[in-house]
Amino acid sequence: xxxxxxxxxxxxxxxxxxxxxxxxxxxxxxxxxxxxxxxxxxxxxxxxxxxxxxxxxxxxxxxxxxxxxxxxxxxxxxxxxxxxxxxxxxxxxxxxxxxxxxxxxxxxxxxxxxxxxxxxxxxxxxxxxxxxxxxxxxxxxxxxxxxxxxxxxxxxxxxxxxxxxxxxxxxxxxxxxxxxxxxxxxxxxxxxxxxxxxxxxxxxxxxxxxxxxxxxxxxxxxxxxxxxxxxxxxxxxxxxxxxxxxxxxxxxxxxxxxxxxxxxxxxxxxxxxxxxxxxxxxxxxxxxxxxxxxxxxxxxxxxxxxxxxxxxxxxxxxxxxxxxxxxxxxxxxxxxxxxxxxxxxxxxxxxxxxxxxxxxxxxxxxxxxxxxxxxxxxxxxxxxxxxxxxxxxxxxxxxxxxxxxx
Numbered sequence: 434x435x436x437x438x439x440x441x442x443x444x445x446x447x448x449x450x451x452x453x454x455x456x457x458x459x460x461x462x463x464x465x466x467x468x469x470x471x472x473x474x475x476x477x478x479x480x481x482x483x484x485x486x487x488x489x490x491x492x493x494x495x496x497x498x499x500x501x502x503x504x505x506x507x508x509x510x511x512x513x514x515x516x517x518x519x520x521x522x523x524x525x526x527x528x529x530x531x532x533x534x535x536x537x538x539x540x541x542x543x544x545x546x547x548x549x550x551x552x553x554x555x556x557x558x559x560x561x562x563x564x565x566x567x568x569x570x571x572x573x574x575x576x577x578x579x580x581x582x583x584x585x586x587x588x589x590x591x592x593x594x595x596x597x598x599x600x601x602x603x604x605x606x607x608x609x610x611x612x613x614x615x616x617x618x619x620x621x622x623x624x625x626x627x628x629x630x631x632x633x634x635x636x637x638x639x640x641x642x643x644x645x646x647x648x649x650x651x652x653x654x655x656x657x658x659x660x661x662x663x664x665x666x667x668x669x670x671x672x673x674x675x676x677x678x679x680x681x682x683x684x685x686x687x688x689x690x691x692x693x694x695x696x697x698x699x700x701x702x703x704x705x706x707x708x709x710x711x712x713x714x715x716x717x718x719x720x721x722x723x724x725x726x727x728x729x730x731x732x733x734x735x736x737x738x739x740x741x742x743x744x745x746x747x748x749x750x751x752x753x754x755x756x757x758x759x760x761x762x763x764x765x766x767x768x769x770x771x772x773x774x775x776x777x778x779x780x781x782x783x784x785x786x787x788x789x790x791x792x793x794x795x796x797x798x799x800x801x802x803x804x805x806x807x808x809x810x811x812x813x814x815x816x817x818x819x820x821x822x823x824x825x826x827x828x829x830x831x832x833x834x835x836x837x838x839x
Contacts, residue, residue: 462594495528499518499568519532528573553569647702648746649745650746650747678724682721683700685823686702687704688714723816723820725740743762744766744767758800762804770802
């Protein structure tokens with residue numbers, strides 16, 4: 434039992450999300466295989482019947498020729514001659530056994546195997562037409578033609594299934610996976626602080642060192658409503674608590690706040706490999722949404738409005754497109770483009786339901802956004818602990834963080 438427990442845990446973490454994600458394709462392949470099996474059985478049985486009919490015709494012709502040769506020996510009771518004829522007939526390739534019968538139907542010479550696919554019996558008559566007895570011939574089993582047909586059919590079916598899989602891979606690469614952007618990523622060590630309403634790219638350094646990065650985008654739900662009701666100073670004070678939480682969460686996972694909340698929030702995670710930085714962005718987004726929900730009762734107790742957020746983790750879209758995808762999400766949820774879940778190996782670390790994916794427009798193409806429900810169990814437990822620590826009064830962001838290797 435102890436040996437099977439780790440295997441079951443690995444299947445729950447890696448296998449079940451993959452099965453849910455590829456359920457449609459697996460059902461299609463299973464249906465194709467079932468149809469191929471039904472068609473194959475039908476044609477193989479039809480082929481076997483035709484082969485048996487051809488063997489029967491061949492044996493009947495051979496039996497008539499042998500009967501003419503053995504008529505006088507059978508009528509005269511020449512057992513030696515009948516044994517010689519029976520032995521020579523059995524030596525022929527299509528014949529498994531030969532047996533002569535007298536006019537009463539009793540065996541005179543020769544024998545037949547117990548199990549034979551085809552057996553024929555023809556009367557043996559003298560030249561004057563008098564009946565001398567009968568001859569029985571049994572066909573020799575020849576599985577080679579059916580085996581060749583079965584092998585060829587199996588190869589054809591496998592070829593069709595492989596072509597279907599190859600077509601699916603090509604379709605996903607052509608229409609669903611976009612190349613990563615080549616835009617340079619700023620590398621300032623300190624978080625960038627801005628006044629709400631300023632241009633987020635006003636102080637961006639285009640000469641910053643380029644490198645791959647995954648970004649976490651956060652939008653405030655109904656932020657336009659707050660902008661109309663609050664002055665700039667009041668709005669900045671309204672976001673102060675959430676700025677502190679975001680700084681702690683970002684620092685916990687090595688992220689850099691490029692744009693603040695209310696200013697098209699953008700937190701950048703750099704480094705290699707892709708799976709590690711994408712997982713850090715995913716954990717940071719889920720942790721921030723959790724602490725924002727935990728902050729709500731405190732805000733209401735102090736008669737301050739509690740804010741809700743939408744989140745997006747991605748690396749393959751420009752600023753405008755990724756922000757539009759973030760706004761298209763559901764309040765309190767973190768979305769990841771479906772193609773990036775597998776490319777960044779997040780599908781084995783996060784729990785989600787593929788049927789709940791949102792189809793939204795990004796530029797000139799449609800994108801499937803997958804809402805991530807939560808992390809796998811071993812990560813989710815630590816995430817709850819981190820949320821409690823971040824919400825602790827005055828605690829720093831130091832300490833353990835989630836890692837793909839833990």
